[in-house]
Amino acid sequence: MCENHEGARHGPAYPAFDECVRFHGHSCPGLATGYRVAIAAMKALSVNRPFDEELVCVAETDACGVDAVQVVTGCTAGKGNLVIRDWGKHAFSFFSRDSGKAVRVLVKNSHIPGRSAMDDLRRKVFSGTATPEETARFHAMMAETTRSLLSVPESDLLEIRELAEKPPEKARIFASVVCEACGEPVADARTRVVRGRRVCIPCSLAGESPERP
Numbered sequence: 001m002c003e004n005h006e007g008a009r010h011g012p013a014y015p016a017f018d019e020c021v022r023f024h025g026h027s028c029p030g031l032a033t034g035y036r037v038a039i040a041a042m043k044a045l046s047v048n049r050p051f052d053e054e055l056v057c058v059a060e061t062d063a064c065g066v067d068a069v070q071v072v073t074g075c076t077a078g079k080g081n082l083v084i085r086d087w088g089k090h091a092f093s094f095f096s097r098d099s100g101k102a103v104r105v106l107v108k109n110s111h112i113p114g115r116s117a118m119d120d121l122r123r124k125v126f127s128g129t130a131t132p133e134e135t136a137r138f139h140a141m142m143a144e145t146t147r148s149l150l151s152v153p154e155s156d157l158l159e160i161r162e163l164a165e166k167p168p169e170k171a172r173i174f175a176s177v178v179c180e181a182c183g184e185p186v187a188d189a190r191t192r193v194v195r196g197r198r199v200c201i202p203c204s205l206a207g208e209s210p211e212r213p
């Protein structure tokens, strides 16, 4: 599916929606929403795509939109400047370390037309009880919703509010130690002490009453 018009409209500073689709594996409403969130946040904070950790994102969901946020903002799980606190909310906070400014972007759900019909179809499609016609209708509705999410006015889709909070601490480089139970190298800060032995989390779960070091 080709939906790169949004990226073109916002200029070359932002990756096209197609790049997010390539990264995510499919085009979907959640990805489109994350794309709008990411661009809105960068505009609100006047930042371009960072190369290191000057922009930090705290995502309150682990759904599809997080992938668009990673592609567009450069806040990624691996760099440590993407923190996922999965509270099941379509809300994302962004902190600019350079300016000290921060915003929380909340996705308002109200605008999506035919949402309940689409949810009914989704249940059928994913439980394998949908007819081929229903499956086709579901995918057509998903594509239409994705398109409308990419073009709806920002203020209809998102609520952006400034935050006074400080960003979470910078990603730390953890010293590596060896788990005394399984013998595998593990980041020191992720170990637990179980009966006097420093072990990794899986080993601590297999043991009894682990204590934090």
Ligand SMILES: [Zn+2]
Pocket (backbone or CB within 6 Å): 024, 026, 027, 028, 030, 031, 064
């Ligand atoms: Zn998706």
Ligand SMILES: [Zn+2]
Pocket (backbone or CB within 6 Å): 179, 180, 181, 182, 183, 184, 199, 200, 201, 202, 203
């Ligand atoms: Zn272990």
